[in-house]
Amino acid sequence: DAGVIQSPRHEVTEMGQEVTLRCKPISGHNSLFWYRQTMMRGLELLIYFNNNVPIDDSGMPEDRFSAKMPNASFSTLKIQPSEPRDSAVYFCASSLPGSSPLHFGNGTRLTVT
């Protein structure tokens, strides 16, 4: 079991650039979550999918953020254009339904200068 795989591990970009974060969930997991973690705001849920369908995107900060899950083994989180306040660690996590725990990737540390 390779676990949840996120790429890149680190991303440094300039304000205004497009950023794409990638996630491969654990095979067979049908729920996928994107979280953002900062010192000020803690762990925030951005969006989650069940069976590739977005269920709740109320945590997406604004229209600059978008997420897709074209198939069961891949998801992206895109920020366009990026801003310095988007600097954070972004986590992807996946799970099975019900009592199955959530499994986290090691995150992408995004720095926007």
Added chain:
Amino acid sequence: AQSVAQPEDQVNVAEGNPLTVKCTYSVSGNPYLFWYVQYPNRGLQFLLKYITGDNLVKGSYGFEAEFNKSQTSFHLKKPSALVSDSALYFCAVRAPSTDSWGKFQFGAGTQVVVTP
């Protein structure tokens, strides 16, 4: 709306002493309850969960948690803390939504510092 509260930002304990990290929740129905630990520069790692049955559940690394329905609490405990237990700990709940199994709601986290 569901919510999770971890009332302590930080817990300090001496090595060898018992460790308790508090968590209370507010959610309708019968949620599933979880504890996670996060070490620096890593994702959250699952420690243990409560589904139903015995109120005391045991998990990884010697941790256990006690579920109390009347107090809507799920406190994490370890009888004898180690310096290596120093980390950030998160409590989480998951409850069914109208569409399907819903999101995991996390607390703000509690930093545990174990001193030698």
